[in-house]
Amino acid sequence: MPGVKPLGPTLRGVPPFEMGVVMNAPGRFPIEYAYSENRRILLARMDKAFSTYSQEAEKLSVLLAATTDPSSWTSYHDLLKQRTAEVVAYEQYCRLKEELFTHIQPPKAQERRESSVS
Secondary structure, three states, X not given: OOOXXXXXXXXXXXXXXXXXXXXXXXXXXXXXXXHHHHHHHHHHHHHHHHHHHHHHHHHHHHHHHHOOOOOXXXXXHHHHHHHHHHHHHHHHHHHXXXXXXXXOOOOOOOOOOOOOOO
């Protein structure tokens, strides 16, 4: 975002925002906007990572179905290489998903009066 400067170190390229951001300060946004913007960026990255994983898994599936000579070193090398690409893509997706969920806070417990009925 033009004119917005991170207030601290960045987390994987996503600028963090302090809790005490003033809404009308020049070059600043309300904290809710900053958090929703960070979630939006992480969600877009997670979506791209899932798409990459899906493509790599499909390539592996095609290789597994098309392999006519499993004893060939070339076929074996291609399978291992594609399996590695699929695993790397899946791990990237999982890391982004976990990071996204660390930014989602559970709802606060509702305060209830104690019941007089036993």
